[in-house]
Amino acid sequence: MSCDVASLQRHLEEILGAEHVASDPGSTARFSVDGVVPALIVRPGTQDEVAQVVSACAAAGAALVPWGGGTGMGMGNPPEHLEVVVRLDRLDRIVEFDADNLCVTVEAGMPLGRLQEMVAGSQELLPLDPPDSDKVTLGGLVAANQSGPRRLLHGTARDWVLGMRLVLPNGERIRCGGRVIKNVSGYDMNKLFIRSFGTLGIITEVTVKLLPMPVATATVIGVFPELSGAVAVVEKVLASFLLPEAMDLLDQAALKLLPPALGLQASAGNFALAIGLAGSQETVDRQLRDLEALVSGGGGSPSTFREMDAKKVWAAITNVLEMAPPDPTRVVCKVAVPIGRIAGLMTSARVRAAEQDLAATMIAHAGSGVLRAALSPAPASPDGLSGTVSAVEALRKEAVALGGSLVIQEAPPGFKARVDAWGRPGSGFATMRRIKAEFDPRGLCSPGRFLSGI
Amino acid sequence: MAHKVFVEELRKIVGKGNVLDSDVNLQLYQYDAYLEERRPDAVVFVHSTEEVARVVKLCNVHGVPFVPRGGGTNLSGGTIPLKGGVVLEMIRMNRLLEVDTANLRARVQPGMFNLELGNSLAPLGYQYLPDPASQKAATLGGNVAENSGGPHCFKYGVTTNHVMGLTVVLPDGEIAEIGGMAPDTPGYDLTGVFVGSEGTFGICTEVVVRILRQAEGVKTMLAIYDSIERGSETVSAIVAAGMIPATLEMMDQLVIQAVEQSIHCGLPLDCATVLIIEVDGLKDDLEAQTEAIVNLCKTHGAREVRVAKDDAERALLWAGRRGAFGAVARLSPSYLVCDGTVPRTALPVVLKKVAEVGKKYDLKIPNVFHAGDGNLHPLILFDWRNAEQKERVMKAGMEILELCVQLGGTISGEHGVGLEKMDAMRLVHTEADIRSQLMVKRAFDPQDLANPGKIFPALQEVASVV
Numbered sequence: 001m002s003c004d005v006a007s008l009q010r011h012l013e014e015i016l017g018a019e020h021v022a023s024d025p026g027s028t029a030r031f032s033v034d035g036v037v038p039a040l041i042v043r044p045g046t047q048d049e050v051a052q053v054v055s056a057c058a059a060a061g062a063a064l065v066p067w068g069g070g071t072g073m074g075m076g077n078p079p080e081h082l083e084v085v086v087r088l089d090r091l092d093r094i095v096e097f098d099a100d101n102l103c104v105t106v107e108a109g110m111p112l113g114r115l116q117e118m119v120a121g122s123q124e125l126l127p128l129d130p131p132d133s134d135k136v137t138l139g140g141l142v143a144a145n146q147s148g149p150r151r152l153l154h155g156t157a158r159d160w161v162l163g164m165r166l167v168l169p170n171g172e173r174i175r176c177g178g179r180v181i182k183n184v185s186g187y188d189m190n191k192l193f194i195r196s197f198g199t200l201g202i203i204t205e206v207t208v209k210l211l212p213m214p215v216a217t218a219t220v221i222g223v224f225p226e227l228s229g230a231v232a233v234v235e236k237v238l239a240s241f242l243l244p245e246a247m248d249l250l251d252q253a254a255l256k257l258l259p260p261a262l263g264l265q266a267s268a269g270n271f272a273l274a275i276g277l278a279g280s281q282e283t284v285d286r287q288l289r290d291l292e293a294l295v296s297g298g299g300g301s302p303s304t305f306r307e308m309d310a311k312k313v314w315a316a317i318t319n320v321l322e323m324a325p326p327d328p329t330r331v332v333c334k335v336a337v338p339i340g341r342i343a344g345l346m347t348s349a350r351v352r353a354a355e356q357d358l359a360a361t362m363i364a365h366a367g368s369g370v371l372r373a374a375l376s377p378a379p380a381s382p383d384g385l386s387g388t389v390s391a392v393e394a395l396r397k398e399a400v401a402l403g404g405s406l407v408i409q410e411a412p413p414g415f416k417a418r419v420d421a422w423g424r425p426g427s428g429f430a431t432m433r434r435i436k437a438e439f440d441p442r443g444l445c446s447p448g449r450f451l452s453g454i
Numbered sequence: 455m456a457h458k459v460f461v462e463e464l465r466k467i468v469g470k471g472n473v474l475d476s477d478v479n480l481q482l483y484q485y486d487a488y489l490e491e492r493r494p495d496a497v498v499f500v501h502s503t504e505e506v507a508r509v510v511k512l513c514n515v516h517g518v519p520f521v522p523r524g525g526g527t528n529l530s531g532g533t534i535p536l537k538g539g540v541v542l543e544m545i546r547m548n549r550l551l552e553v554d555t556a557n558l559r560a561r562v563q564p565g566m567f568n569l570e571l572g573n574s575l576a577p578l579g580y581q582y583l584p585d586p587a588s589q590k591a592a593t594l595g596g597n598v599a600e601n602s603g604g605p606h607c608f609k610y611g612v613t614t615n616h617v618m619g620l621t622v623v624l625p626d627g628e629i630a631e632i633g634g635m636a637p638d639t640p641g642y643d644l645t646g647v648f649v650g651s652e653g654t655f656g657i658c659t660e661v662v663v664r665i666l667r668q669a670e671g672v673k674t675m676l677a678i679y680d681s682i683e684r685g686s687e688t689v690s691a692i693v694a695a696g697m698i699p700a701t702l703e704m705m706d707q708l709v710i711q712a713v714e715q716s717i718h719c720g721l722p723l724d725c726a727t728v729l730i731i732e733v734d735g736l737k738d739d740l741e742a743q744t745e746a747i748v749n750l751c752k753t754h755g756a757r758e759v760r761v762a763k764d765d766a767e768r769a770l771l772w773a774g775r776r777g778a779f780g781a782v783a784r785l786s787p788s789y790l791v792c793d794g795t796v797p798r799t800a801l802p803v804v805l806k807k808v809a810e811v812g813k814k815y816d817l818k819i820p821n822v823f824h825a826g827d828g829n830l831h832p833l834i835l836f837d838w839r840n841a842e843q844k845e846r847v848m849k850a851g852m853e854i855l856e857l858c859v860q861l862g863g864t865i866s867g868e869h870g871v872g873l874e875k876m877d878a879m880r881l882v883h884t885e886a887d888i889r890s891q892l893m894v895k896r897a898f899d900p901q902d903l904a905n906p907g908k909i910f911p912a913l914q915e916v917a918s919v920v
């Protein structure tokens with residue numbers, strides 16, 4: 001699609017001021033999306049300016065991609081074309097914090113970490129914990145449906161978002177949901193925009209509900225010689241009355257990436273199971289006792305961490321793949337399967353990796369059916385991609401056969417030309433395509449980034 | 455196609471005995487738990503996804519509207535076939551297809567009653583949480599379509615938080631499986647938007663729900679107040695103290711009196727209001743939680759707090775709460791159930807204003823509601839034979855919704871828009887908001903055949919932007 005970039009730039013500068021529109025190669029390269037370099041980077045300062053920017057782009061026929069903290073930009077297929085990256089970092093204000101009603105409204109560019117700090121002042125928290133929480137913005141978290149270990153007990157963005165404001169691809173502003181915890185006045189539009197990956201518009205404001213801060217927190221980590229020992233504990237916990245917040249399973253490579261200060265590497269073993277607890281002192285103590293017994297009984301060696309130590313443990317576990325030494329050749333994928341299938345999946349991922357001579361690092365949200373795997377070719381491998389391509393394809397086939405999916409979260413240039421970021425769409429796809437066509441008939445919002453080109 | 459021929463086609467699909475088209479039979483399907491009526495042209499009993507798909511395809515080919523019907527207990531006119539056409543009676547698709555405890559999921563047909571699902575899971579030690587007070591007669595399909603809530607939704611969330619996947623027959627007759635046993639299916643969250651779509655996106659024929667282990671322990675309390683204001687203040691105070699009870703339900707004096715007449719659960723007739731508060735979870739801190747709540751209630755003016763001694767006492771309290779709507783039917787020939795929601799801290803104010811609305815329009819308005827969610831249900835009593843009174847009731851209802859919106863709330867917490875609240879949609883949505891919802895409707899149902907004429911007010915051709 002052709003678009004008069006020079007006149008669009010002038011128009012955007014009129015709207016935002018020249019200081020908030022960049023076109024120099026340094027800036028545009030920094031905000032390239034999967035190797036596609038935009039012509040312009042803009043930084044609107046208000047929700048209304050976002051609307052004006054989107055209108056201007058629509059009038060010029062320019063494709064845009066919204067950019068929050070940038071932590072999820074590795075997801076999705078390369079855009080078909082891209083003229084403008086819309087950065088939301090200036091939209092980082094709090095709109096309203098209603099502590100008494102456990103509810104906060106912020107602009108979409110507010111980093112999750114800052115929101116947590118602010119609400120912690122009133123002894124509240126948002127129990128969503130994706131990696132990179134200092135950088136992840138609320139808008140990005142919602143658009144990419146990022147999640148972390150605590151989804152076991154608390155669910156994902158769809159369980160916490162009460163309302164949003166958005167700018168649609170035609171520049172019109174809408175609101176969906178509200179700030180009350182039950183709301184069926186019309187369709188549940190929040191659900192449509194959560195995990196829509198910037199393909200239906202730009203989220204400019206998010207209202208979430210909050211949770212009172214628990215009195216006590218603690219974590220048990222069991223290190224096991226075999227995967228089966230750890231998995232047996234997971235199954236027993238799920239079948240019990242216990243109510244852990246998180247239950248993550250780490251393989252040997254992931255275990256090695258945890259800070260030595262935690263002292264886990266000392267206990268001989270290859271797999272770690274970390275179980276997070278929160279609640280009253282009585283329930284946390286009781287669960288610690290039960291879990292230590294379960295871990296020991298299952299052949300593992302338990303270590304216990306409390307309060308701040310427990311927090312540090314989870315910061316390390318949540319970011320374990322992000323903290324690995326930089327490796328431009330690695331592929332990170334997220335595999336989702338029914339909960340009970342996660343152990344089998346982890347085992348076969350290891351086999352696939354070994355077959356292709358790949359180094360694998362894996363962490364699973366074991367009670368939620370989600371596995372994240374980082375696969376890197378051996379340093380001496382002749383062709384950097386073929387091995388990971390084969391392994392990922394084989395793993396995807398297996399996940400799909402189990403009724404699940406595999407999506408790419410991070411990949412070197414060239415990989416996505418060979419493996420689709422999302423896989424093949426399922427049976428509701430015709431409706432999805434019509435939704436995209438209704439909202440973005442000219443295909444200007446993140447074109448081609450999402451499932452099967454929507 | 456002529457009516458007779460069309461009905462014959464339907465009979466070919468589902469069998470002779472499974473199509474109703476006599477006047478008497480159709481009359482039975484012209485109303486639901488709301489106040490409007492309209493007769494369908496035919497009623498079809500369906501038994502499988504394939505049958506539903508064939509019926510819908512036939513409707514699609516002939517441009518005939520269709521409306522799925524579960525228990526007919528919805529309170530917003532959701533099952534009234536406003537434009538005639540076919541009503542699909544889902545009630546025979548009532549089997550529990552699969553309970554997968556390892557994956558914490560169950561697969562259910564939509565005609566199963568909510569309570570029946572609960573009863574089937576209980577012996578296995580599991581539960582499905584959204585528990586509308588109508589759970590004996592409301593189906594899972596209806597729950598999905600209305601995104602129903604219930605007393606336990608304060609802690610555990612509403613239907614949408616528990617539905618992980620659906621098999622749906624889309625309005626063109628295509629069968630789609632959306633979401634499912636695995637989480638995070640790539641693509642738009644069609645399951646999420648289908649829940650709460652009030653039968654306007656097609657028909658769900660299977661539901662994959664999340665099941666949870668039953669709680670290890672539970673304690674139920676009844677806090678009794680002489681002032682409704684003090685009672686509603688307590689609700690916020692409990693949450694402000696960092697506690698999330700499983701339920702926080704409230705009933706006022708008129709409701710209590712009606713309930714006592716019909717169910718005899720030992721509620722004091724002379725009090726202004728009661729709260730039913732339940733805590734559940736690991737048993738280790740339930741005593742301590744109970745004590746803390748009892749003390750909070752007392753410092754906020756409760757004259758007495760009773761703690762249920764055993765399952766029988768607990769069951770009796772819940773029988774009273776669940777029977778409340780039914781019991782109120784003793785007070786007058788009809789009533790309008792309002793369903794507004796406000797931020798929890800606004801409860802004392804809104805209750806006072808609801809009482810003022812009652813005075814202004816000279817109407818009795820008992821209250822029974824999900825206080826923890828800030829979800830009110832003022833029940834406006836009237837006699838349907840009195841047209842003038844009915845008009846006052848409608849005005850009072852609208853005024854209550856306006857109040858909720860002014861206080862930061864919305865026009866429906868769980869009963870849906872249906873026919874009832876189409877006009878109230880503009881209280882919370884701009885034209886642009888409404889247009890965006892209609893875009894989703896068009897994407898699902900380009901021919902506008904699935905439960906047409908619901909939810910949306912006629913669009914004004916002005917683009918008002920917030």
Ligand SMILES: Cc1cc2nc3c(=O)[nH]c(=O)nc-3n(C[C@H](O)[C@H](O)[C@H](O)COP(=O)(O)OP(=O)(O)OC[C@H]3O[C@@H](n4cnc5c(N)ncnc54)[C@H](O)[C@@H]3O)c2cc1C
Binds near residue numbers: 524
């Ligand atoms: C006494 C009483 C108490 C109530 N208490 C509560 C409460 O606590 N919480 C609450 O939320 N609601 C409550 N309700 C409202 C009502 O019970 C719920 O809305 C319920 O979910 C409706 O279920 P149903 O099977 O009766 O659906 P119906 O009334 O038959 O249908 C409701 C809507 O669902 C659609 N539908 C039905 N089946 C399907 C399907 N298979 N696929 C797609 N669409 C379908 C219909 O077209 C209609 O639009 C109460 C109602 C009464 C009468």
